[in-house]
Amino acid sequence: MRIRVCHLYPDVLNLYGDRGNLLVFHRRAQWRGIELDVDQFLLGDRGDFSSYDFIFMGGGADSRRTLLLKNLEIIAPYIVDAVEKGTVLLAIGLGFQLLGRYIKTEDGDVMVGAGVFDAYTEMDSSRSVGDILLEATADLQEELKKAGNMDITTLIGFENHSGRTYLGEQGKALGRVIKGKGNNGKDRTEGAYYKNAFGTFLHGPVLAKNPHFADLLLVKALSPQEEISLEPLDDSLEILAHNTMKKRLIR
Amino acid sequence: MNKNSINKGFRFWLAFYAGRFSVFLCRLFRLSGTSLPGAVALRICPQLLFYLASAYEKIIAVTGTNGKTTTTNLITYYLRQAGVPVIGNGEGANMITGVVTALIKDCNFFGAAQSRTVVLEVDEGSVGKILPAVKPDLIVVTNYFRDQLDRYSELDHIITLLRNTIDGLPETELLLNADDPLVVAVGRGRPAVRYYGVEVEKDCKEPEKNEIREGGFCPECGELLVYNYYHYGQLGDYRCTKCSFKRPEADFVALDVDDSDLLHFTLHVQNKNSSIDLHSQLRGFYNVYNILAASAAALIISIPEQSIEASLPDYSTATGRLEQFIYHGRLCTLALIKNPIGVNEVMKTILPQEGKKAFLIAINDLAGDGKDVSWLWDADFEKLNHPMISKVVCSGRRAAEMAVRLKYAGLATSKIVLEPGCRESLDVLGLQQVDQYYILASYTSLFNYAKLLRKMGKAVAKDADQGLPSLS
């Protein structure tokens, strides 16, 4: 078995250890005998995404937003197309914001995003920084349970983002914030998902802190339509790390 | 810049004596007292730093992400060796409260400064508060790497902060790292800027796959920079393909760098066309920059070349920069780690050393460490996946996450030991039958290990006390 991965803009979206997500994804595939091919898609590159099973976008500095949107404009239709066909996508932080409908700057300028998620961001001087804990939505909990053998219903990460992101009418959140700020610090939503595409502000990296979430992406990348199950791994260390932080945050 | 004639008011004296008294109380109760007296005094007189700084003839400030402490300490050391009365602050005391404390301590009972020159390590986030008050004659900038981003948000903010601050200091001279495009951006458009840089012909290396580059963008037009060669991080010989921005010609150049063991290189001073031969007890390529910056700063303030050349070989490190102990009969090296570039450079320095090794990695997430530990995934811990490394003990508040990092770095779980406690983790390390121990500790755990190692083992004496502020 083989999964084809596209790492989108690693030359710019490379903050906060996010590329650790690909390492975690890679290892968890490898430990189950699944091969991974990773292509780097750099600024200025063109092409479509139909041959990929998994597209990954990390977080980056807000100051690169304009540069990224200029490049993203050209490939956005291909990303949307891939997501519609069930390609798995994970976008963190700025990557998530760029894939929303638009970003409104503090000066009131509206910058059009790729439109994968029904979400939009309004920049202001607020910044959300700190450990974050969420309870996955009922739907997502169901999916997480089916994909993995772990009985974890929470997601943990470290958020570090500016502005406020809101979900549109069709937008579905990843979960409800128990501790931390989430999308906008107001409605307790965090992240968004649509088909097999996931956006979130969770760094950490999110897949390292949430092995059950990593396995969900792995399952979907292997088989976007049908349900399959993965060979279980010894995740005692990962689960211990998750639960240690969870305990600290709930306290 | 002697501003001795400034009239100090009642509030100054009240604040000064409150600060002095706090220093006394801290000593009495054996508290570290590197920041508290300053905090007390500043509450009474917010302009205190301006008054205190006005007593000095020369003020040098060092800021940047990595290398501040070593550079500050080395400049201080050069001055002291050359017979100049000098004081400095130490790391952990590099915010305004620490700077004020250091200056209060330098005054005698009547408020008269004992030293003539001050060398200040200034936290990147505190430049806006400290620099306008002290009006430095010279500002040295080391480098800008991603570090504790939860505290400072993004690098761009830090750089803009420094730029805006120095706009109000037209007379201050700048000494900048030519190899770092982010640092060079600070000096754009200023007249009195001098640069230092490392030029290594044979070292035209590609960046290692796992290394991080954040500064590789043109500060003028935002384009990706292209490099003739890299040293590490975004440091190297770069230029922009869209505009005229490129690495400036350095005034102080390190040539023929030998970093295979103790550092050795030639410092070439362009405007004098002279060269000095520098031998140091420090290791690690990153220390070339610290030595280069400190030597250049000393030359700028007229310390003779011979004095620098003669005193450097006797300089050894302050706490935490590869400090060595004997523990359970074995050499035990303690190193501070605080960001990926730092970890990678420390590992490049210690891994080539011979013998079987056991590691202890202590990661805390308190304010001093940086609350976000996701940077562990940007550091090249894959290097620890090595046959000569038999065990890695993980400790600290984020011990479990460190252990997970190592598991994904490819270490067998049988090599990973989870022991969050400080004392307990050191006990586990002491059981390992290896040739050398290495402890990599984040900032707040560093002191605890240094303290315990002094108690349970003993420090390897270099030239004991150089009168430099210790970290503990």
Ligand SMILES: [Zn+2]
């Ligand atoms: Zn340019």
